[in-house]
Amino acid sequence: MSARSQGVWRAAWARYRRDRVGMTCLAIVALYLGLILAVAAGGVAADWQAEKGLSYAPPHFVGAAAKTAGPSAAASTAQAPMVDLSDVDPLAPRYAEWAARAAQLQTTEAPRLATLPFGADRLGRDVLDKAIQGSQVSIQVGVLGALFATLIGTVLGAFSGFFGGKVGDALEWLYNVFTSIPSILLIFAFAAVTGRGVGSVVLILGLTGWTGIYRLVRAEFMKHAVREYVRSAEAIGASVWSRMFRHILPNASHVVLVQLSIHVVSFIKYEVILSYLGLGVSVDQVSWGTMLAEAQSELILGHWWQLVAATGFMAVFVTAFSLMTDALRDALDPKLRGLE
Numbered sequence: 001m002s003a004r005s006q007g008v009w010r011a012a013w014a015r016y017r018r019d020r021v022g023m024t025c026l027a028i029v030a031l032y033l034g035l036i037l038a039v040a041a042g043g044v045a046a047d048w049q050a051e052k053g054l055s056y057a058p059p060h061f062v063g064a065a066a067k068t069a070g071p072s073a074a075a076s077t078a079q080a081p082m083v084d085l086s087d088v089d090p091l092a093p094r095y096a097e098w099a100a101r102a103a104q105l106q107t108t109e110a111p112r113l114a115t116l117p118f119g120a121d122r123l124g125r126d127v128l129d130k131a132i133q134g135s136q137v138s139i140q141v142g143v144l145g146a147l148f149a150t151l152i153g154t155v156l157g158a159f160s161g162f163f164g165g166k167v168g169d170a171l172e173w174l175y176n177v178f179t180s181i182p183s184i185l186l187i188f189a190f191a192a193v194t195g196r197g198v199g200s201v202v203l204i205l206g207l208t209g210w211t212g213i214y215r216l217v218r219a220e221f222m223k224h225a226v227r228e229y230v231r232s233a234e235a236i237g238a239s240v241w242s243r244m245f246r247h248i249l250p251n252a253s254h255v256v257l258v259q260l261s262i263h264v265v266s267f268i269k270y271e272v273i274l275s276y277l278g279l280g281v282s283v284d285q286v287s288w289g290t291m292l293a294e295a296q297s298e299l300i301l302g303h304w305w306q307l308v309a310a311t312g313f314m315a316v317f318v319t320a321f322s323l324m325t326d327a328l329r330d331a332l333d334p335k336l337r338g339l340e
Contacts, residue, residue, distance in 0.1 A: 015331040022327025028320035032139060039136045048129035048286065053113040053120035056303045064114035119305035121294060130286050131309040137287035139317060141201050141271045146263035148206030153213025154249075154256055160214070161221025162244050171214075178211050187270065191279040201280055205267045213259045220252035254329040261325035265318050288314050 016022055038044040058064070113120075118128040160171040178186070186208045194200040224230060225248065233243050249256075268288070274280035275289030288310045295307035 012328070012331040016328060019327045019331070021323055022331075025320040025324035025327070028316065029324055032135060032317050032320075035132060036136045036139060039133060045129040045132040048133040049125060051112065051124035052126050053116045053124045055120070055122055055124050056298070056301070057112075057114055057116050057120035057124065058303075059119040059305050060115050060117055062115070062119075062305075118309045119303070121306055122298070127291075127306050127309045130291060130306070131288075131313045134287045134291055134310065135313055135317070137198060137281055137285055138268055138271055138289065138314065141198060141205070141281075141287070142264045142268040145202045145205035145209065145267040146260050148202060149209035149263055149267075150213055150256060150260045152206060153210035153259070154217050156210070157214040157217030158221050158244050158249065161218040162225050162240075162248070164222070168218075171218075175211055175214055178208070183208055184273075187274070188279065191274060196279065196282050198281055198285070201271060201274060204274075205270055209263055209267065213256065213263070216255050216259060217252060220255055221248055224248045224251055250332070254333040257325050257329045257332065261322050264321055268314065268318065 035044065039046075112124055116126050116128070118126070118131065121127060121130065156171050156174075160168040187204055190204040190207060191200070194203060221244070225243075230243055230247055233247050238247070271280055271287060272289035272292055275287055276293040280289055281287050291306055291310035295304075295310065298304070298306055
């Protein structure tokens with residue numbers, strides 16, 4: 001009895017496991033996804049809005065910032081002559097009582113730290129917590145938006161390339177309508193209609209970013225639809241859906257994965273642009289885009305740590321995700337499979 005041959009996906013996974021760079025990048029992406037789940041569950045960076053440090057507190061390795069007001073200022077204030085305001089303001093006798101209560105409340109609050117691991121922003125919020133919390137929003141926008149755009153482009157491209165005729169002409173007309181408008185203007189137009197929020201940004205990017213994937217998938221389906229293995233599947237009674245998504249799609253998946261990787265990177269950048277212009281995530285949320293927007297004004301004052309934290313988190317994820325999808329593309333590429 002002959003052994004059963006491996007399926008396309010199982011054979012691809014076996015080839016992928018032999019790629020050390022791909023497995024390392026897969027572990028990094030899995031770590032980010034685990035971090036996102038922990039943030040969503042409230043176990044990590046849940047108090048990112050808490051003011052833990054002094055305003056613009058530097059990172060630990062930089063050290064505490066020099067104090068601008070020393071004891072001399074307090075001494076000069078203490079030596080200032082006291083003025084009796086009881087005759088001018090009837091509430092003057094209560095001022096001392098209110099000041100004592102305010103001092104008592106301040107002593108019950110947790111003391112603000114002079115340094116934090118990645119520093120603090122203008123309000124004293126921990127930059128590390130903001131970067132972790134921002135990872136959830138930015139990766140969610142980039143990955144979900146890219147998956148949505150890839151799904152639309154793959155399905156429409158498969159129908160257009162496989163069926164052709166009037167179906168292909170109608171989808172080509174729709175494609176030309178979307179590509180005739182500059183993408184950035186189309187994104188702004190959708191953003192003005194849908195408003196702010198993660199769901200709105202995902203919807204905007206998905207509806208405007210499918211055209212490049214559509215064109216490539218359409219060409220792949222047109223090429224594979226007339227090949228012998230698809231004709232043989234048709235001859236033995238395979239359905240249209242089986243030929244499209246069980247026979248042709250796995251052989252065109254390397255193109256889809258490359259475009260998915262490119263779109264994740266591009267959509268994270270678009271999220272930065274939209275958040276900078278006030279059309280991205282809500283004001284009560286933080287993302288890598290909002291952090292970079294805040295960092296622009298901070299750089300003028302010499303506070304660089306929020307910029308480094310946001311770009312560092314973003315660069316590691318984008319690089320790992322790109323290399324992971326490149327390794328997966330090589331494992332699924334039918335040309336490379338034929339060399340084994």
